Amino acid sequence: MSIAQDDFDYLRTLVRQRSAIVLETGKEYLVESRLAPLAREVGVEGISGLVMLLRTDPRGQISNKVVDAMTTNETSFFRDLNPFDALRLKVIPDLIAARGKDRMLNLWCGAASSGQEPYTIAMTLREHFPQLNEWRIRFLATDISKEMLRRSRAGIYSQLEVNRGLPAKYLVKYFEQKGAEWQVRKDLRDMIEFSELNLAQPLPPMPKLDIVFLRNVLIYFDLATKRDILARVRGALHPEGYLFLGGSETTLNVDDQFRREACEKTFVYRPIRK
Amino acid sequence: MRALVVDDSKTMRMILKQILESLNYEVIEAEQGLEALEKLQGVELPELALVDWNMPVMKGIDLVRALRNDEHYAGMRIMMVTTETEMEQVRTALVEGADEYVMKPFTREMILEKLEILGLNPS
Numbered sequence A: 001m002s003i004a005q006d007d008f009d010y011l012r013t014l015v016r017q018r019s020a021i022v023l024e025t026g027k028e029y030l031v032e033s034r035l036a037p038l039a040r041e042v043g044v045e046g047i048s049g050l051v052m053l054l055r056t057d058p059r060g061q062i063s064n065k066v067v068d069a070m071t072t073n074e075t076s077f078f079r080d081l082n083p084f085d086a087l088r089l090k091v092i093p094d095l096i097a098a099r100g101k102d103r104m105l106n107l108w109c110g111a112a113s114s115g116q117e118p119y120t121i122a123m124t125l126r127e128h129f130p131q132l133n134e135w136r137i138r139f140l141a142t143d144i145s146k147e148m149l150r151r152s153r154a155g156i157y158s159q160l161e162v163n164r165g166l167p168a169k170y171l172v173k174y175f176e177q178k179g180a181e182w183q184v185r186k187d188l189r190d191m192i193e194f195s196e197l198n199l200a201q202p203l204p205p206m207p208k209l210d211i212v213f214l215r216n217v218l219i220y221f222d223l224a225t226k227r228d229i230l231a232r233v234r235g236a237l238h239p240e241g242y243l244f245l246g247g248s249e250t251t252l253n254v255d256d257q258f259r260r261e262a263c264e265k266t267f268v269y270r271p272i273r274k
Numbered sequence B: 001m002r003a004l005v006v007d008d009s010k011t012m013r014m015i016l017k018q019i020l021e022s023l024n025y026e027v028i029e030a031e032q033g034l035e036a037l038e039k040l041q042g043v044e045l046p047e048l049a050l051v052d053w054n055m056p057v058m059k060g061i062d063l064v065r066a067l068r069n070d071e072h073y074a075g076m077r078i079m080m081v082t083t084e085t086e087m088e089q090v091r092t093a094l095v096e097g098a099d100e101y102v103m104k105p106f107t108r109e110m111i112l113e114k115l116e117i118l119g120l121n122p123s
Ligand SMILES: C[S@@+](CC[C@H](N)C(=O)[O-])C[C@H]1O[C@@H](n2cnc3c(N)ncnc32)[C@H](O)[C@@H]1O
Pocket: A018, A019, A020, A021, A071, A072, A073, A074, A075, A076, A079, A110, A111, A112, A113, A114, A117, A142, A143, A144, A145, A148, A197, A198, A199, A200, A214, A215, A216, A217, A220, A246
């Protein structure tokens, strides 16, 4: 079964309006493989049935599920490793020195997916910076996908997921076994506040952010959207804050008000001081 | 770089060997712990050992203990690769001196990520 051009156009317009995710020509297969199960679940005849339903109720439950299904949620614990070394060896020690007076840190993870990234950050803080236990840490983790937020809050991972990139000593220390699955311990889950946030829209009020992780999400957007998002993130960052992007992402040629700083074996992005 | 692969399954040894050789490791194979200790005699010390848990004659956990009781092997990083998936077993392996732990089934990707953690992925 293949997807009609009309249906594809309708779907990619919907997805783009709602999430800014760009589905280029050639991504028909992706739309089909992601939405065919949803069509079955809803009980309509294929993608065309789904689109018919959407046309009658473009902002209903089903449309949320379509957007959700079109997000790519690939992630893992300690993904790419280097950013977390940079965090441990440079960024946090520098921030501890700089914020020693207020003893306050604000972190935001803006594309948290199923939670591995924010939990990796939380484990890094707990493991290496016990002095922060006496600080006020506000750690917000957000995503557009309700399903991913549900998973993040539960903090339950399969054996396959904990096998990926998670050092065994962290598994033993920060997880509990639940049958065939593994759950992040409650004290770690309680460190993080998970909520829904669409990056394509204005940011809600937040305290000035010291650390922002926005990794492997800008790749899904067009240049104008990247620009808007980076400008908003810059506005939300503390003047001495740090932005982490994915390995294939950069602010260069997108937002020239950021400077790129080499940090351990990776790059961090920081607002240019005026 | 050299690696020791200890598993009683020939298929498993082959799979691990292929992954390691693609990273330019020279691989020594053994079917169980005692054979592994014998094969280590007189050869240059491998940087890495991948060790199964359930094997006849000498189990993986006993091999880990034996290696960690011998100063000579202190520089070798040990990763258990096993179907044993109880928290208590992971803990025991770490207490006995294993550096990492992979639960079967695994993918090539997972092995690479774990080697990265150990600083032993040359690519
Ligand atoms: C590939 S994952 C990245 C996960 C993690 N940051 C990492 O690097 O491993 C991309 C995430 O971005 C989310 N996403 C896509 N569009 C979004 C938007 N407009 N607003 C917020 N999150 C979005 C998806 O739901 C998905 O969970």
